[in-house]
Amino acid sequence: MVLNCTRRAIFCLVEIISSKEKIYCTFVYACNKGKERVPLWNDLHLQKTVTNKMPWFIMGDFNITRYLNEHSAGCSILSEEMKEFNSCLNDIKIEDINISGFHFTWTKSLKNPRCGTLKKLDRIMINAEVMNAIPQAHCILLPYVISDHSPTILNIPNFIVSKPKSFRFMNYITEKEAFMHIVKEGWNRQYVGCAMYCLIMKLKGLKKDLRKLNWADGNTFNKVKILKMQLKDVQSKIVADPHNVTIRDLASKTLQEYEEAKHDEFLIQQQKTKVKWLGEGDKNTKYFHKNFLGKVDSVIPIEYMGNIFSVTLDSNEANAMVLEVSNSEIKDAIFDIDSEKAAGPDGYTSHFFKKS
Template identity: 50%
Template sequence: MVYASNSYTERRKLWRELGTQKIITNGDLWVIMGDFNVTLKVEEYSNSSSAPSSEMNEFFECIRDIEVEDILSSGFQFTWTKSRGNPQCKTLEKLDRIMISEAFMDKFPISHGRFLPYMNSDHSPALLRLPNGMAKRRKAFRFSNFISDKKEFIPIVKEAWKNEIEGHMMHRVVRKLKLMKPLLKKLSWKDGNIFEYPILNQFGFSCIKDGVKDETVWVDKSGEIRPFSVKNV
């Protein structure tokens, strides 16, 4: 979120900070939204002049350097007004923006912004909409305990652990669990609805991958992946 100073010299600190953040993000998804306190184009000011000011040029150079652009938006064109405090004043400007990186647009191609009517502020509220929603959090690997008593359970686990998978240790664990998941799901429904069973304790696995939450995995002290024992379940 951005709340820029009214002073153009103070805003230069923000432009430099955004340049630093551009380096830190290193191509990741990036959204910058808020009050920039300066227009980007002459037509974004109701009393526009024929040429952009030096303040606008500095803002334009910042946006160009950090490689972001306005999201496709609807609603109010001018996001700030002086007329709330003085009905005789008709000054309107676009000071508030929602700006996104190319990586963000690639991830959420139909995202858009909306600038709502003025309420208690002289600024139009900005709303970022992601129709597809944020990426769903991946669920931990789980199965109901009763299937560990089925004769097919151990062979399924052993077969999954035989697979040769390249990568670091935790990556190999994840891949093997993924191989087991559909097989164990099918096994759980083999004899009918699992919810008819009185006990439905859950046992979970997950690992460090793409932000997935840490939980317990069965690995021996030497770091080798070993088939886990159902006695420990």
Template identity: 40%
Template sequence: MYCSFIYGSNNGKERVQLWDILKMQSRITKNHPLILLGDFSVTRSVEEHSCRSSAITEEMKEFSKCLNEIEVDDLGSTGFHFTWTKSLNNPNCGTLKKFDRILCNEEFITNYPQANEKLMPFLVSDYSPTVITLPNGLKRKKKSFRFMNHGANKDDFIRTVEMGWNEQISGHKMFQVVTKLKNLKRSLKNLNWDNALIEYDKAKADELIVLQQKAKIQWLTAGDNNTRFFHSVLKNRMQKNRIDSIYDEHGLRFEGDHVVGQSVNHFKCFLGDKGKCRPIDELGVIFTKVLDTAEANSTVISISNDEIKGAMFDIDNNKASGPDGYSALSFYESLECCRSIYL
């Protein structure tokens, strides 16, 4: 894993040199896990300013362009959003920005899927401490070969075993048996892979379409075969949507399995309280804009079967299916089938 600690200059022209260095470094770290963390002294978007100015500066554009070229993105974070305050000693200061961040590439997320970033409260510095955690960061040991029973159902299984068992090995009987078994490992692995590749080719197009729907990317066609791109989008979405820790109203922090319980307790208290209600004598005081009788009646007119069919068939085939897995076309077919049975 490559790791770079960043301390960006306050001068925009000097930061351009930093962007050039990162681009040069990306040629070395390409296809390897890469993580960049520290103070970049510039934000990526207007949402990272507490004042939220409507203009995107040239420095922000240069920063975003650099990150796109080296193919890194923010690691999912918990805790505080802003990492820098203009005046720590002034409690009324409202100028906050996100200067500190942790960036990583796709290879890093693949190797460390549980990695997460935590932004801690301000202590003695104007900058918020940033901590990265790598659960289960050690590499897995190489697995021993295990014969899977489904391999015996392959057409070439008997022939592969016969060829390996008929191999001439000199030495003691037990040595011959052990050696033949070891030599069969590679042959059986190749047999499983050959069959798996055939099945993979058949399912490749289907997988691409599913990834396209899940990633919600509409401007790429199935022929582009951007499987890696879709996986990258999905990983980033999962990384940013994951909640590793949560704070209650008293500032207490909950992690791991306690996150779910605390979330449930929060909504129990939030939604379980009964508020005080008072009667309203005249609704016109609240609802000042209302529909006239003709407009109101037009919203409840009956809908014809052709209108239902037209609306369903207007849904793009690339749209994700519903929670039951049905597409628009299959839903309409089921509707017509139920209607015919009923009639």
């Protein structure tokens, strides 16, 4: 939330959604001339009264240094402008944050090899509340690359609590050797309470173990790419040295790992396709239910269709079509659907996805 905005600084209140923590931030772009920077020091004094002992970060380009060693050419005494800057910071009780990376943040000319003028004009500063609440906060100053200023990053480890990701069961892990052992071990855990409570706790307990099994080999898609490159490399070595048994053993092992990873990747893609079909296939869309089903069109009465229906059902077949569906028929139809297969355009399992 922007609390105040001037041509010199933007004063904001930032709320971390996950933890509901609130911090104040001031983003500064100071003027080049000393007299024009004086209103900025006044702004910071006013902002100090608003922060009310809450964490406060001040960051940006101040166009002035604080100390003698912040100029590559060096200087013997502090200028009046530097004294004004330090006096303001002392009044509002603000100090520099811990930094890593470049010491100087501004260079006069990157393209002129004879120009060695460097200064520390950009900085991130904090109040005592930040030091107490977030002691691990620090600043990273990156290389200039093509800019005359060093990119400045505020790093606050562990301050923003990441939202727990929803559990997604990946079907391919059921083919892993450790799967049944993990499930049996989780199912044998004992909990005190009613049967439903015990069931829920066992299922929750399995989430962590099954998530570890899913990521035991890292990202499956990246693993496939890496193993493919390794397989190409080792096969090229076989061509250069076809009688080397060690290389041939390595090629065989790499090929086996690659085929297993490709199989896992294929099963993951199958499951993703199935999920996508459930959301978009078989007219499960807003367009179909709102735009298509909501329309009314004129129809031709059946008696005027003439001889268009040359083949018709007899009475027994017609009556069989409207018989009440039994529970066993519903169960057979549902259990006949392969959970890993995606339906085709006709609503049935596509031949492309059927097992060979």
